[in-house]
Amino acid sequence: xxxxxxxxxxxxxxxxxxxxxxxxxxQVLNILISTIRLKFVAVILGPAGMGVAGLFNTASLTLxxxxxxxxxxxxxxxTGSMRGNAAGMRDVLAAIRPLILMxxxxxALICLLFPALLSDLTFGSRAYTSGYLLLSAAVFFSIxxxxxxxxxxxxxxxxxxxxxxxxxxxxxLAAGVPLYWLxxxxxxxPAMIVLALATSLWYxxxxxxxxxxxxxxxxxxxxxxxxxxxxxxxxVLMSNDLFRNLSNFLINVYVRSxxxxxxxxxxxxxxxxxxxxxxxxxxxxxMDYLPRLSxxxxxxxxxxxxxxxxxxxxxxxxCPVVCAVVLLAPVVIEVLQSSRFLVAVPLFKFLALxxxxxxxxxxxxxIVFAKDNKKLFFWMEAVGANILxxxxxxxxxxxxxxxxxxxxxxxxxxxxxxxxxxxxxxLYGYRFSKAAAGISIFAITGAAAMAACSFLLSxxxxxxxxxxxxxxxxxxxxxxxxxxLGK
Numbered sequence: 001x002x003x004x005x006x007x008x009x010x011x012x013x014x015x016x017x018x019x020x021x022x023x024x025x026x027q028v029l030n031i032l033i034s035t036i037r038l039k040f041v042a043v044i045l046g047p048a049g050m051g052v053a054g055l056f057n058t059a060s061l062t063l064x065x066x067x068x069x070x071x072x073x074x075x076x077x078x079t080g081s082m083r084g085n086a087a088g089m090r091d092v093l094a095a096i097r098p099l100i101l102m103x104x105x106x107x108a109l110i111c112l113l114f115p116a117l118l119s120d121l122t123f124g125s126r127a128y129t130s131g132y133l134l135l136s137a138a139v140f141f142s143i144x145x146x147x148x149x150x151x152x153x154x155x156x157x158x159x160x161x162x163x164x165x166x167x168x169x170x171x172x173l174a175a176g177v178p179l180y181w182l183x184x185x186x187x188x189x190p191a192m193i194v195l196a197l198a199t200s201l202w203y204x205x206x207x208x209x210x211x212x213x214x215x216x217x218x219x220x221x222x223x224x225x226x227x228x229x230x231x232x233x234x235x236v237l238m239s240n241d242l243f244r245n246l247s248n249f250l251i252n253v254y255v256r257s258x259x260x261x262x263x264x265x266x267x268x269x270x271x272x273x274x275x276x277x278x279x280x281x282x283x284x285x286x287m288d289y290l291p292r293l294s295x296x297x298x299x300x301x302x303x304x305x306x307x308x309x310x311x312x313x314x315x316x317x318x319c320p321v322v323c324a325v326v327l328l329a330p331v332v333i334e335v336l337q338s339s340r341f342l343v344a345v346p347l348f349k350f351l352a353l354x355x356x357x358x359x360x361x362x363x364x365x366x367i368v369f370a371k372d373n374k375k376l377f378f379w380m381e382a383v384g385a386n387i388l389x390x391x392x393x394x395x396x397x398x399x400x401x402x403x404x405x406x407x408x409x410x411x412x413x414x415x416x417x418x419x420x421x422x423x424x425x426x427l428y429g430y431r432f433s434k435a436a437a438g439i440s441i442f443a444i445t446g447a448a449a450m451a452a453c454s455f456l457l458s459x460x461x462x463x464x465x466x467x468x469x470x471x472x473x474x475x476x477x478x479x480x481x482x483x484x485l486g487k
């Protein structure tokens with residue numbers, strides 16, 4: 001089999017769906033476990049407690065991104081290039097081990113040295129100073145765990161990665177719920193520590209099974225170039241995650257200061273739920289689609305084919321899910337959380353609708369990254385996209401309250417989608433195929449029709465028409481998937 005044939009098979013509809021099922025299947029189990037945990041958190045802590053947890057989580061993620069210097073993506077690339085090369089892998093481990101340890105210590109030290117400042121910045125008071133002191137441990141173990149996970153990703157160790165993900169979800173449920181029950185909001189950070197420690201230990205044990213983890217003896221001539229290469233790449237690639245987490249952190253702080261901690265809780269709970277079900281598709285794209293796209297990034301014609309095929313599959317998969325979530329939003333919130341969160345039903349629906357646009361924009365959104373256009377990636381993704389999100393979200397909340405957060409999410413995704421299409425068309429000649437355009441129109445139209453039914457109708461009419469629409473959308477998607485499997 002020649003390279004072209006291999007790539008063609010690798011990017012066939014059957015293989016795209018296979019990759020989605022492998023990486024998405026674990027997400028289904030994670031969603032089930034996380035759903036149970038979220039229900040307990042909502043009942044035990046309430047909206048205010050959810051707000052505190054959301055602020056601590058976004059603060060922790062921001063600190064992790066800052067302290068790790070984007071090395072995780074560099075580790076994936078570097079270890080991936082050394083697969084099958086034992087000596088080269090030992091050199092990479094020798095180079096990254098002190099760097100990762102220093103990163104973890106840096107993240108922990110920021111919490112230990114500035115807890116009062118961080119508490120005041122996040123919560124508007126110093127009441128959570130002790131929480132930030134404890135958060136140092138969670139940040140430390142999270143950075144170590146993320147680095148170990150990156151090595152496993154580079155080795156393409158799918159089973160250990162999947163098991164570690166499930167271990168994290170189970171630990172979050174088994175350790176978090178009792179701590180929330182016993183300590184209330186004071187149990188939020190201890191639960192984060194237990195989760196980070198358990199996950200990092202599991203990654204370490206998994207790594208030892210698939211790789212000789214003893215590093216080579218330090219050699220500056222060999223290892224310093226590896227460090228330099230990884231740092232330069234990491235600093236560029238970290239920008240998007242760092243600015244995104246910083247943007248989310250500032251949004252949460254703004255909502256807390258303008259509307260109160262309960263408003264943050266409503267926003268975070270809706271974000272968590274929409275992120276969970278959409279992760280089935282987005283995780284598969286991150287783990288499966290990006291390597292396939294990178295392999296053909298040098299050929300614009302083949303690249304367009306890969307992107308368009310991915311858009312077809314994504315549109316067919318995500319549309320029925322979003323339609324079901326919009327129709328069943330009140331039931332979902334009451335079952336998964338509590339009746340106290342029903343005020344956020346409209347926000348949940350709007351965020352669900354934004355997922356359609358986000359799913360469709362992801363395949364063309366990866367093109368710049370696959371092309372290794374670092375400068376454009378930085379200005380378009382890290383700077384432009386995050387400033388847009390921050391401005392739209394804060395403006396939406398200021399003008400329309402909770403629902404404004406949903407309006408902003410839809411507008412944000414729509415603008416980014418248009419920008420991606422325009423930039424990729426101009427630079428790389430990307431064009432919609434007729435099939436990809438048709439599926440995109442189907443997905444957006446189907447979700448919009450379900451939204452209209454949900455907001456304009458009520459009672460039996462809403463359920464009857466909405467149920468018929470969901471059945472029609474699902475049947476069309478299933479038929480489309482089966483027809484593509486035949487190809």
